[in-house]
Amino acid sequence: MTPDLIRALPSMPLAAPTFPRGPYRFTGREYLILRYRTDLDAIRHALPEPLEPEGDTVSVQWLNLPDGTGFGAYAATLQAIPCRLGALACTFLTQMYVDNAPPLAAGREIWGYPMKYGQPQLAVASDTLTGTLDYAGQRVATGTMSFKHHTVADLDELTSSLFGRTQVNLKLIPDVDGRPAIAQLVGIDFADIRIRGAWRSAGRLDLIPAVNAPLADLPVLAMGEALHLVTDLTLPYGRVLHDYLAEQPGT
DSSP: OOHHHHHHOSSSOSSSOSSOOSOEEEEEEEEEEEEEEOOHHHHHHHSOTTOEEOSSEEEEEEEEEEEETTTEEEEEEEEEEEEEETTEEEEEEEEEEESOHHHHHHIIIIIOOOEEEOEEEEEEETTEEEEEEEETTEEEEEEEEETTOEEOOOHHHHHHHHHSSEEEEEEEEEOTTSSEEEEEEEEEOOEEEEEEEEEEEOEEEEEOOOTTSOGGGSOOSEEEEEEEEEEEEEEOOOEEEEESGGGSTTO
């Protein structure tokens, strides 16, 4: 294979790239979002500088993604912290677990999503929307919400409040000698967003301490309202918001 063909590949391995070139369109992307109050000192510990916390409310979210360009079908669980980078309103993703290799590889390599392999699931059980996360054979999180009790009427306002903040990840990639090759805060803004439907109701969240899936390090102090929505959206490429290696003395 020629160098030009190698440079044109979207991903490894050469014989069968793991994921295609983007942007990536998601259809029927379903969310269960459980917001809750937690310990502000724990939030500060989880946020990389120069990000600053914006209150003491965070969320654990389950996603069912049945149709993602190049990725196929998969599920995810993530933990998100509202924060600020100067004047920029952000949401920092501190942990994320998925059950499919192509989005896991692309998420880490392109945008720095903090993805690890787990067993997340989002499903309707009787009258309850239920999210579960197992890691290393153990249940580490369960989230529940009454199913479609209260319809959200103003979808434009909901789109602005949910997707008007820049999603931020800490992207860390080592060089071949083990030293950091990339250490960045990466910003992502979803595009072409359409919310098909959204519902609010009471929700509950149970987080079980686990050393390699430490969602419980941001403990649940009080539950907020739960949100269920179904969307179509595009995940574009991101941008560098902060470069830690550029800060080093002598650079």
